[in-house]
Structure formats: C-alpha cells, structure tokens
Amino acid sequence: MKIAVCVKLVPSTTALIRVVPGGKSLDFTGVEMVLSPYDEFALEEALKVRDKIPGSEILVVSVGGEASTKILEHAYALGVENCVLVKAPDADAPAAARCAAAVLKPYTPSLVICGRQSIEDDQWQFTGMLAELLDLPHVTAVSSFALAADNVMAECKRRIEGGEETIDVALPALISAEKGLNDPRSPTLKGRLNAKKKQIAVKMPAELGIDAGALSPSLKIEAYAPPPPKSPGKVIAKPPKEAAAELVRLLREEAKVI
Amino acid sequence: MAFDIFVIAEHRDGKLKKSTGELLTVARKLAAAGGGKVLAAAIGAGASKTASDLAAWGAGTVLIAEGPALEHYSSLRWTRVICDAIATRKPAVILMTVSSLSRDLAGRIAARANAVLASDCTALSAEGGGFKLVRPILAGRALVTAAHAGPAPLLATLRPNVFAAEKPAQPGAGSIETLAVADDPKDARVTVKSFVAGGGTRPELAEAAIVVSGGRSLGSADAFKIIYELADSLGAAAGASRAAVDAGYAPHSIQVGQTGKTVSPVLYIACGISGAIQHLAGMRTSKYIVAINTDANAPILKLADYAIIGDEFEVVPLLTEEFKKALKT
Numbered sequence: 284m285k286i287a288v289c290v291k292l293v294p295s296t297t298a299l300i301r302v303v304p305g306g307k308s309l310d311f312t313g314v315e316m317v318l319s320p321y322d323e324f325a326l327e328e329a330l331k332v333r334d335k336i337p338g339s340e341i342l343v344v345s346v347g348g349e350a351s352t353k354i355l356e357h358a359y360a361l362g363v364e365n366c367v368l369v370k371a372p373d374a375d376a377p378a379a380a381r382c383a384a385a386v387l388k389p390y391t392p393s394l395v396i397c398g399r400q401s402i403e404d405d406q407w408q409f410t411g412m413l414a415e416l417l418d419l420p421h422v423t424a425v426s427s428f429a430l431a432a433d434n435v436m437a438e439c440k441r442r443i444e445g446g447e448e449t450i451d452v453a454l455p456a457l458i459s460a461e462k463g464l465n466d467p468r469s470p471t472l473k474g475r476l477n478a479k480k481k482q483i484a485v486k487m488p489a490e491l492g493i494d495a496g497a498l499s500p501s502l503k504i505e506a507y508a509p510p511p512p513k514s515p516g517k518v519i520a521k522p523p524k525e526a527a528a529e530l531v532r533l534l535r536e537e538a539k540v541i
Numbered sequence: 542m543a544f545d546i547f548v549i550a551e552h553r554d555g556k557l558k559k560s561t562g563e564l565l566t567v568a569r570k571l572a573a574a575g576g577g578k579v580l581a582a583a584i585g586a587g588a589s590k591t592a593s594d595l596a597a598w599g600a601g602t603v604l605i606a607e608g609p610a611l612e613h614y615s616s617l618r619w620t621r622v623i624c625d626a627i628a629t630r631k632p633a634v635i636l637m638t639v640s641s642l643s644r645d646l647a648g649r650i651a652a653r654a655n656a657v658l659a660s661d662c663t664a665l666s667a668e669g670g671g672f673k674l675v676r677p678i679l680a681g682r683a684l685v686t687a688a689h690a691g692p693a694p695l696l697a698t699l700r701p702n703v704f705a706a707e708k709p710a711q712p713g714a715g716s717i718e719t720l721a722v723a724d725d726p727k728d729a730r731v732t733v734k735s736f737v738a739g740g741g742t743r744p745e746l747a748e749a750a751i752v753v754s755g756g757r758s759l760g761s762a763d764a765f766k767i768i769y770e771l772a773d774s775l776g777a778a779a780g781a782s783r784a785a786v787d788a789g790y791a792p793h794s795i796q797v798g799q800t801g802k803t804v805s806p807v808l809y810i811a812c813g814i815s816g817a818i819q820h821l822a823g824m825r826t827s828k829y830i831v832a833i834n835t836d837a838n839a840p841i842l843k844l845a846d847y848a849i850i851g852d853e854f855e856v857v858p859l860l861t862e863e864f865k866k867a868l869k870t
C-alpha cells in the first residue's frame with residue numbers, strides 16, 4: 284500500500300514569539316523549531332500500517348523552507364522510504380495544500396495521513412483542502428484507526444461534542460491524527476545511521492506547475508499583536524471559608540458572571 | 542454592493558446550539574452594514590424543526606436539507622449541500638462555529654467553493670466595503686488582524702462564547718426553502734456508522750459558559766470528584782490539565798490546552814493548575830479566570846482575575862457549598 288504523510292516544521296510550544304515593533308511581522312530568531320506534535324502521530328500510524336501490509340511504502344511531504352529538512356531527516360530515521368521537500372517557505376495553508384497535492388496526485392497514495400492541525404497557524408485548513416484537491420474522502424482528528432481485512436475500508440473513531448463517532452471510510456482516503464491515536468516511537472540508532480544515506484528530493488513549486496499567484500496568501504494579514512495584557516487580578520487573602528464566600532460575592536456582584 | 546451572510550446552523554435533532562444564536566447575531570450586524578440578507582441553513586435529521594428558532598434569531602431565509610441521505614453525518618454530503626447553496630446564493634460571508642463539524646468541513650468547503658478561510662475568529666466586522674477580523678495564532682501567543690475584500694467569499698469560524706447572542710426585536714421572515722440533495726454515489730465514501738453519547742449530564746466543554754478544571758496535584762481519579770462537584774454546583778463543564786489526563790485522573794476528552802480542547806467560557810476556574818503555556822493556549826481567551834493554587838507565584842496567577850492562595854482540597858469543597866448557597870437565592 285502506498286501511504287503518504289504530510290508534516291510541518293513549527294515553533295516549539297513553549298517558544299516565546301515576539302511581535303516586531305509596528306506589528307508588521309513576527310520575530311522567530313532563536314526560536315526552536317520542531318515537528319508539529321500531531322504530525323508525530325501521523326508518522327507513527329503510517330509506520331504501523333506499512334509494517335502490517337507487506338510491500339507497503341511511505342512518502343513524506345513537507346512544504347516549507349530549507350530548515351524543514353530537519354523533520355524529513357527525522358522521518359527517514361524513523362524508517363520511511365521517501366521524503367520530498369517542496370520549497371515554499373512562505374506558503375500559507377491553501378498554498379501548501381496545492382503544493383502537497385501536486386506531489387501526491389501522481390503518487391496515487393491509498394492513504395494520506397496528516398496531523399489534525401499545524402500548531403502554528405491553527406487554521407485546521409490544510410487537511411480538508413488537500414482531501415478536496417485529491418478528491419479523497421477525509422476524516423478529521425481520528426483517535427482510532429483500523430483497516431478492514433480487505434484493506435479497502437477503514438473504521439475511524441473521532442471524539443465530538445457529547446460523545447464519539449465511528450466512521451466508515453473507503454480507501455483511498457485522507458485521515459488527520461488526534462493525540463492518542465498511537466504512541467509515537469523514537470528513531471533507533473540504526474535508523475539514524477540509515478537516514479544519513481537517504482536523499483531528500485527537493486522540488487520548487489514552479490516544477491510542480493504552481494505559479495506565484497497560487498502561492499500568494501489567501502488572507503491579507505494587516506497586523507500582528509501580542510495577546511492583550513491582563514491587569515493584575517485580585518488575590519483574596521482570607522482564611523479559606525471567608526475567601527470562598529468572598530470569591531462567590533465578587534463573581535456575582537463585580538464580574539456578574541453567576 | 543449589498544452582501545448576504547450565510548450561517549451554517551448547528552443542531553442536534555432539531556435543537557439549536559447556543560452558538561448558532563451568536564453566529565446569527567454577528568450575521569445580522571454584517572448584513573445590516575452591507576444592506577444584505579441573512580440566510581441560515583440547517584442540515585441533517587431534525588433540521589426542519591429549527592426553522593422557527595432560526596427566524597426568531599433573525600434569519601430572513603431558512604434553508605433546510607434533510608432526508609434519508611442526510612440521516613447520518615457524512616463530510617462529503619454536507620460539503621455538497623453547503624457548497625451547492627453557496628454557488629447559487631453567492632453570500633459574501635459564510636459563518637460557522639468552531640466545533641467538530643467546522644473542523645471537519647471548513648477546509649474542504651473553502652477549497653470547493655473557492656472561499657477564503659479564517660478559523661477561530663474572536664472579532665469580525667464589516668469595514669470599508671470588506672471585512673476585518675481578528676484570530677489567534679500560535680496557540681494564542683499572537684493575534685492576527687486580517688482584512689478581506691472579496692471577491693471570493695469569506696468563510697469564518699467563530700469561537701463560541703466570544704460573541705454576544707442577542708435576539709432581534711423583530712424576528713426575521715424565516716421563509717423556508719428546501720435544499721435539494723444531489724445524491725452522488727461518491728459521497729457515500731465516508732459516513733458516520735454510529736454515535737455513542739458520553740460525558741454524562743454536564744454541558745459540552747467547548748461551549749460551556751463556565752468551566753472548572755483540575756490539575757495533576759489532585760493526585761488521583763478519585764480526588765477529581767471535588768472538581769466534578771464544583772462543576773455541578775455551577776452547571777459547568779469539567780476540564781483537566783494534560784498532566785492530570787496523562788496521569789489517568791481524567792479522560793482525554795476533557796483536556797484543555799494546545800493538545801486538547803480550546804475553551805473560551807465566561808468563567809474558567811483553574812484548581813491546582815500551574816498555567817503552563819500549553820494549558821493557557823486552550824483557555825486564555827476566557828472572560829474571567831479564577832485560580833486556586835498553593836503557590837502565589839504560579840504562572841496562572843498572571844492571567845487570573847481572582848485568586849485564592851490555598852489548598853484545593855480545602856478551598857474547592859467550601860466553594861462548592863458557597864456556590865450552592867448563592868445560586869439558591
């Protein structure tokens with residue numbers, strides 16, 4: 284089975300991101316960049332499916348800048364067969380989906396796996412767009428995935444408001460991974476050594492038939508701002524019982540929320 | 542140029558979600574600014590039962606799609622119904638709530654309808670013939686202000702509880718139109734087979750007006766009981782930090798944060814939660830934040846409007862009693 288995984292390089296979850304004075308851009312200097320956490324689950328699921336079905340292979344695609352080679356090297360160290368980097372450092376999600384689709388269309392994967400969202404833009408946009416561009420059915424934020432014996436149908440579970448859905452999807456299909464889908468492995472030493480021998484195929488958008496217009500941002504960003512500062516709150520310095528009563532009073536009379 | 546605003550309602554078996562009222566309130570303001578109409582669509586089992594409510598919230602036209610093909614959710618069928626309506630009605634803006642539904646559909650709809658997607662908006666207004674919006678990125682570490690001038694429609698998903706829900710003095714006309722459902726066999730490639738309700742009687746975390754969360758310091762699943770009791774005294778949803786979830790004290794479905802749910806309730810009560818950046822990512826847009834913590838230097842206190850420095854095992858049960866008393870009167 285041909286399996287494709289899309290991964291993205293993002294700022295680490297704890298990194299402090301500064302807004303450049305004037306608010307025209309963000310300053311990422313010195314910020315640690317990592318594989319988007321949900322993509323780890325996507326890679327692991329791909330490895331599990333590949334190892335289950337003899338003759339399977341995995342193609343990993345990332346759309347980004349030179350720095351993204353880091354996460355593709357990680358994918359090689361985990362043991363995937365092929366990696367492609369589409370060099371489009373400024374691509375937003377729609378542009379990235381077009382680039383990924385251009386790579387994946389001729390590859391004709393039976394299964395495409397992504398993380399549920401990249402933790403940078405937080406748009407939850409890429410996966411649905413990619414599925415539409417590839418004309419694949421998709422399931423978002425899958426917390427359990429099981430291929431049927433025929434390897435054509437798959438059963439997915441997804442937690443939604445008020446409960447859990449079980450969804451049947453026919454392959455070829457795209458799924459996006461929720462935390463808990465699996466327990467991602469770490470690369471072995473042997474994997475790391477093997478990775479050094481592997482080549483990342485680098486493509487420019489133009490080679491894929493994507494012109495500059497298709498790469499321009501869909502949403503015009505006017506300004507960036509840090510989250511609004513909060514004025515210091517009230518610490519209720521009283522013995523527990525009085526403090527509890529005082530908090531209830533403040534919530535009722537001052538904040539008026541209960 | 543007049544522009545129309547198209548709201549995708551959310552309902553379960555014909556009962557509208559509270560957040561749909563928020564969408565329609567925003568829709569009315571946008572439509573008034575552009576001299577356009579408000580349309581609302583309800584899809585799936587029980588959709589037609591929402592019609593009078595949607596009119597009461599100000600919908601001029603109510604589009605209903607139901608029937609055997611839409612008995613169970615399918616992302617492809619829903620996308621088709623919504624995109625067909627967008628193609629014929631040509632709205633300037635399509636509004637959805639941030640929810641499992643919009644998370645599943647928005648990217649696909651944007652691609653098919655050639656719409657520009659802005660997810661998780663916390664502000665949206667008509668400005669200079671176009672639209673202006675604010676959305677958090679990087680898990681709330683920065684806010685983006687963006688402008689959209691068309692001609693492509695804007696698909697905006699709005700965070701629940703952030704926008705006011707106000708019924709208009711005059712209901713909308715609510716003229717009902719039925720949407721034909723073109724049945725393409727390719728749309729059968731994905732369908733919900735079953736749904737198991739869970740989570741008990743508490744309100745849904747992502748939509749709740751009040752959330753009470755507990756952290757690792759509770760020390761056991763049993764001790765989490767005090768969090769649930771406090772939540773129940775307020776009719777609130779219960780949440781948890783990842784450390785509490787990873788330790789097995791609370792189910793993953795109630796994890797709040799970057800790798801859990803995003804909540805923006807009116808009131809968020811954090812009990813024994815330190816306020817790690819990944820936790821703040823999921824709750825920092827809450828209107829009022831209360832922290833109960835033994836450590837006066839815990840990062841959560843920087844965000845808290847009210848704080849009690851004390852032991853949660855002592856303070857939380859007392860608070861439950863005080864809320865019970867207060868809410869009786």
Ligand SMILES: Cc1cc2nc3c(=O)[nH]c(=O)nc-3n(C[C@H](O)[C@H](O)[C@H](O)COP(=O)(O)OP(=O)(O)OC[C@H]3O[C@@H](n4cnc5c(N)ncnc54)[C@H](O)[C@@H]3O)c2cc1C
Nearest residue numbers: 756757758782783784798799800813814815820835836853
């Ligand atoms: C990639 C990534 C993603 C993550 N995603 C999330 C996420 O989605 N959500 C999330 O929550 N975390 C997330 N985390 C984890 C996060 O970094 C923290 O580890 C976690 O939030 C800490 O949980 P906590 O506040 O319960 O525990 P701790 O940080 O251990 O804090 C315990 C707090 O309880 C207080 N305390 C102790 N005893 C008492 C008592 N008796 N009464 C009152 N207070 C007491 C302490 O003073 C302290 O402030 C993520 C981390 C990573 C790396």
